[in-house]
Amino acid sequence: MRVGGARRVDAPTAAAPRHRSRGRVAYTPQSLLAVAVEAFNQRGYDGTSMEDLAHATGITKSSIYHHVRSKEELLRLAVSRALDRLFAMLEQPPACTGRAVDRLEHVVRSSVQVLVDELPYVTLLLRVRGNTDAERWALQRRREFDRQVSAIVRRAVEEGDLRDDVDPRLTTRLLFGMINSVVEWYEPSRTGSATDLADAVMRLAFDGLRRRDTPGMTAELRGQSRSPGGRLVPDEGNGAG
Amino acid sequence: MRVGGARRVDAPTAAAPRHRSRGRVAYTPQSLLAVAVEAFNQRGYDGTSMEDLAHATGITKSSIYHHVRSKEELLRLAVSRALDRLFAMLEQPPACTGRAVDRLEHVVRSSVQVLVDELPYVTLLLRVRGNTDAERWALQRRREFDRQVSAIVRRAVEEGDLRDDVDPRLTTRLLFGMINSVVEWYEPSRTGSATDLADAVMRLAFDGLRRRDTPGMTAELRGQSRSPGGRLVPDEGNGAG
DNA sequence: AGTACACGACCGAACGTTCGGACGGGCAGG
DNA sequence: CCTGCCCGTCCGAACGTTCGGTCGTGTACT
Known part of the structure; x- marks a missing residue:
């Protein structure tokens, strides 16, 4: 079918x-x-x-095999492209120097950016299940990425910038569950820019969606810079696929 | 392979x-x-x-066809089971009466519960891509679910309980991206109970992961009941698959 | 002439599905 | 109790189709 x-x-x-x-x-x-x-x-x-x-x-069909060795090679090329971008991001100075909470913010924002830039490739990566060698290798690298981010979260808790009543690993998973869900519905034409999207993710993840009694307080609460507010463009898209 | x-x-x-x-x-x-x-x-x-x-x-193989009509019927049975549970939850009184923010809390907590209760079925549902009739029907029902939750979020913003600088639809998607990611790593034996998990999700989603200057403040900020804090059990599981 | 690209025909294997028949526990008639 | 049939359950062997991949050839550009 x-x-x-x-x-x-x-x-x-x-x-x-x-x-x-x-x-x-x-x-x-x-x-x-x-x-x-x-x-x-x-x-x-x-x-x-x-x-x-x-x-x-x-x-x-046969012409395709002039360009690539196999179907699996296409998969390998695709997930590699996504993974390479993600790991390259982790090695940029803002992701590995400075206060952990700031490094985390950079990782979150950059991850959203990579997701949007390389949307189809990351989408494919996130759906890999481990049936072939290429897929198992991709899963391994994803776990490694997860581990490195978890370490940053753990550090940020130790430095007192993140609340200490959450498990770093669990937090990382939920956080990236949120970020990764972007591939399920993001459409470049309809949704806002990657930066706007990253702002929304940061707001939700760091400050929560509950309204504070003193509006605007959260922005000045710490020295953290928040981008000038403003809601994202609403859209009537498909919510699931 | x-x-x-x-x-x-x-x-x-x-x-x-x-x-x-x-x-x-x-x-x-x-x-x-x-x-x-x-x-x-x-x-x-x-x-x-x-x-x-x-x-x-x-x-x-042939014996399997004694019990079900086709491979696709197995898929249909599975996703139906998950969807029926999710929609049944939406029709419970706590999900459709009272203040929107409270309804949302119930929906979030119950969704986590359903995810954990029906883990394999929901997992399968969330991976459906729309290749067959059964899959397209499942996608439609997922979108309908998303729409109903979005309406609750929008209402909670209007009632002043959620911050108004986020788009309801976007928030719903990110929120459920976080919740749904549970199927990627949850293991009943290693991870905590569904209630503990739901607590962690609620904390992260509603209050954010940034540490407040006055610890414990968020709990009394509103009349909302928070379960007695306590971190979830850490685990060393697979982070991606 | 040589190279890069594409073609249609074809391969063995695996796919989802069907079919006629065999096994064996439960139950009615004795 | 025993006998014999019935039917739920399962099986092995195929069906036609589609799978990923190969091969030899044709053709346009350098």
């Missing part, structure tokens, strides 16, 4: 179109990957056949 | 074992479903073959 797919939606756009043949711009591994990941996210990796990819790309 | 599955783990336990034959307790649709959903969650629905289910149940 396949859901209909448009044939030859559009030619490879990104990543320096290489040679050309029969008037069509040739695929690069990257431009092919972009189409494939889109399909994987729509129907699921296992639910997407190479035939489906052929329809989505406008070339035949 | 299949991940190994134990053969005939245990006979049908729940739901009144029916007749017996060949010394084995016979499967009921429910007990079969339990095994199938477990497999679906491990390998994904599309990634699980009927052969896999045969191994997991200890009976043959």
Whole structure:
């Protein structure tokens, strides 16, 4: 049971179109990957056949194998791209120097940014279940990422900036559960910018959604900088898929 | 590429074992479903073959078709179970009468409870992508659930109990992103009770994780009852899958 | 001529599903 | 008590289809 797919939606756009043949711009591994990941996210990796990819790309199954070694390689390339961005972010100075609570804020904001920048790739990463070698390797790296963030949260508690009545690991999981859920509904056209979204996440995660008796207090409560308030653009999108 | 599955783990336990034959307790649709959903969650629905289910149940492929009409029926039964519990919760008096902020608290706590009670079924529900009719129907009902919760959040903002600088829809999505992430790592044996977990979710969502200058203040800030604090049991589990 | 890209035909394996039949506990007639 | 049938349960062997992947060839550009 396949859901209909448009044939030859559009030619490879990104990543320096290489040679050309029969008037069509040739695929690069990257431009092919972009189409494939889109399909994987729509129907699921296992639910997407190479035939489906052929329809989505406008070339035949066999032609796809000219660019990539296997279906699994497409998956590996995709999750690598997401993971590389996430780990690169962890190694930036603001994420590993300074007060832990500030490092955490940077990690949260940057994670949202990466999620939005690399939406399809991160989406695919978050749905990996461990069926193949590539998937198990991705899961391992995700756990490593989780561990590093947990360490920052733990440190921020020790430094007295975060409340001490929550378990760091649990907090990290809930926090990133919130952040990661973005892939379920974010649409670049309808939703606000990544920065606005990151603001909303920070507000909810750090200050909670309960209204304080003295409005505006939370902003000056500590020296922390809050971006100038302002609600995000409301949208009438699909809430679940 | 299949991940190994134990053969005939245990006979049908729940739901009144029916007749017996060949010394084995016979499967009921429910007990079969339990095994199938477990497999679906491990390998994904599309990634699980009927052969896999045969191994997991200890009976043959063809025998499975004695109990259910098709593979998709197993999926439909599973997601229905989860959705029915969620909607039943929304219709309980505490979820539809009284102050909106209190209703929201009930919805959040009950959702965590349902998630934990029906963990495998909700897990499967949350991974549905819309490939089949059953999946599309599930997505529709999820959206309806989301809409109803959003309405409560909006109302709570209007009643002045929640801060008004966040979009209700966005907040609902982030909130349930946090709650739903529970299915990614919750393990009944290792993690605390559902109530403890719900407490942690409520604390994080309503009061945020930033430490206040006057500790304990948030508890008395409003008349809201907070359960006696206390951190959740830390655990060393898998962080991603 | 050489290279890059794409094609249609094809492969063995695995897929979900069907089918006729076999096993064996429960129950009616003796 | 025993006998014999019934039916719920399960099985092995196939069905037609689709899977991921291969192969030899054609063609356009350098």
